[in-house]
Amino acid sequence: MKKIIATLVIALCVVGSAMAQDELSFERKQAIDSLALEKVRDLSKYIKIVGSKETPFSEANRVIDRAEELFMSDAEIGVSSLSSNKVTYYRVRKYFEHLMRLNYDRVEIEWYNIEYVSDLQRQPDGTYVGVITIFQTFRGYDAEGNLAYKDTTKKDITVYVKRKETQIGGRTIGFWDVLLGDMRVKETSNR
Amino acid sequence: MKSKITTVMMVLLAAFITLGGTTSCKSKKQLAKEAAEAEYKSRVAEAVKDLTAILDDETLWSLEEKEARVQTIKDWNLQNAEVDDLLLQVEKKLARERAQKEEELRVLEDRERLSAADIVLGRNFNTIANASSVSQANRAISETLAMFESPNVPVLIIIKQNAGFNDYDRPTTIENYLNYLKDQKKATEKIHEIKYNANGKINELELIKK
Numbered sequence: 075m076k077k078i079i080a081t082l083v084i085a086l087c088v089v090g091s092a093m094a095q096d097e098l099s100f101e102r103k104q105a106i107d108s109l110a111l112e113k114v115r116d117l118s119k120y121i122k123i124v125g126s127k128e129t130p131f132s133e134a135n136r137v138i139d140r141a142e143e144l145f146m147s148d149a150e151i152g153v154s155s156l157s158s159n160k161v162t163y164y165r166v167r168k169y170f171e172h173l174m175r176l177n178y179d180r181v182e183i184e185w186y187n188i189e190y191v192s193d194l195q196r197q198p199d200g201t202y203v204g205v206i207t208i209f210q211t212f213r214g215y216d217a218e219g220n221l222a223y224k225d226t227t228k229k230d231i232t233v234y235v236k237r238k239e240t241q242i243g244g245r246t247i248g249f250w251d252v253l254l255g256d257m258r259v260k261e262t263s264n265r
Numbered sequence: 266m267k268s269k270i271t272t273v274m275m276v277l278l279a280a281f282i283t284l285g286g287t288t289s290c291k292s293k294k295q296l297a298k299e300a301a302e303a304e305y306k307s308r309v310a311e312a313v314k315d316l317t318a319i320l321d322d323e324t325l326w327s328l329e330e331k332e333a334r335v336q337t338i339k340d341w342n343l344q345n346a347e348v349d350d351l352l353l354q355v356e357k358k359l360a361r362e363r364a365q366k367e368e369e370l371r372v373l374e375d376r377e378r379l380s381a382a383d384i385v386l387g388r389n390f391n392t393i394a395n396a397s398s399v400s401q402a403n404r405a406i407s408e409t410l411a412m413f414e415s416p417n418v419p420v421l422i423i424i425k426q427n428a429g430f431n432d433y434d435r436p437t438t439i440e441n442y443l444n445y446l447k448d449q450k451k452a453t454e455k456i457h458e459i460k461y462n463a464n465g466k467i468n469e470l471e472l473i474k475k
Contacts, residue, residue, distance in 0.1 A: 099427075101425065101427075102425055102427060102432060105424045105425035105432055106424070106432070108424075109424050109434060116445075116448075116449060119448060119449050119450070120448065123448060129399075130399065133399055136444065137448060140441070140444070140445070140448070238435075240436060242419045242421065242436060242469070243419070243460070243468075243469050247421060247433055247436060248430070248432070248433065249421075249432070249433035249434060249435055249436060250424065250432060250433070250434065250435075251435050252434075252435070
């Protein structure tokens with residue numbers, strides 16, 4: 075009898091634990107929502123640093139490494155222009171290298187209205203997937219300091235959040251791994 | 266006749282003095298013995314009273330005062346079974362109290378050290394995040410890295426504390442974290458826990474979102 079009760083208690087604990095993992099409380103869900111938004115904001119800062127002509131080459135390369143870590147390995151970033159309807163997609167490193175080589179004397183990149191258009195939803199494999207939209211204003215200036223080009227692009231970024239575990243100092247640490255997927259151009263205007 | 270009387274008187278006087286002296290000497294020894302016995306009894310009683318009071322926590326003495334009292338009683342070397350038994354119990358009790366006090370002291374020192382490191386690290390994080398130039402930030406990063414065992418010391422960031430467990434962001438290293446502060450120009454985490462190696466260098470850092 076005691077064995078049966080012990081088995082039931084263990085089984086309940088295991089099921090309870092599994093349910094705790096499956097059904098996140100509102101507060102925990104909010105925490106990972108914020109974490110994913112923060113990663114996108116971090117990316118905006120990295121784009122700004124790499125795009126800036128004042129950033130030393132070594133710093134820019136270091137930042138590109140960090141920016142790459144934010145993305146899934148096969149992710150692509152779309153680039154558009156007012157002069158063409160075509161959207162070119164680059165792998166993350168190629169995108170940043172392209173950004174470093176832009177033919178302007180000064181570049182300003184601002185991201186704003188960063189928000190979810192599709193909330194993080196749990197997929198059957200346990201990954202949470204959502205879409206965050208951003209607006210990017212790009213300004214390129216010539217040697218005389220005149221505005222040579224300006225556009226505003228709306229982009230959608232797919233976000234993947236997955237629970238993972240790692241060993242640190244003999245402890246198992248459960249963490250939320252946020253990875254950005256493709257960054258798709260939705261519209262480009264001269265605003 | 267007069268001479269005979271004088272002689273008899275002298276002999277009687279000598280006998281009286283001799284007898285009287287002997288009696289007085291015996292009385293002094295007895296008194297000394299009685300006094301010693303009384304003192305012994307008094308010390309035993311005092312020792313039993315003090316040791317019992319220490320055992321029952323009925324004194325206002327500090328641990329050091331209690332230890333000094335026990336040492337005094339041991340120095341009396343009373344060789345009394347009851348006192349010896351009480352001494353054994355009290356010494357065990359005081360050893361426990363000493364160990365507890367030292368543990369409390371160690372915790373306090375750790376807390377003070379953590380608090381000091383907390384202040385320095387927190388200040389350095391802000392210096393890096395608010396640096397006016399890359400070179401200024403890099404100098405602060407080098408200074409901060411000197412507090413760590415290596416640039417690869419793991420940094421854990423708690424994003425949410427739950428009942429009994431924490432949700433973390435992806436673990437990073439201290440070097441990457443400090444560069445992150447420089448790049449993002451914000452220090453939005455505070456120190457939650459610091460672990461040190463035997464050389465007093467930080468070998469694990471846990472932060473928590475403000």
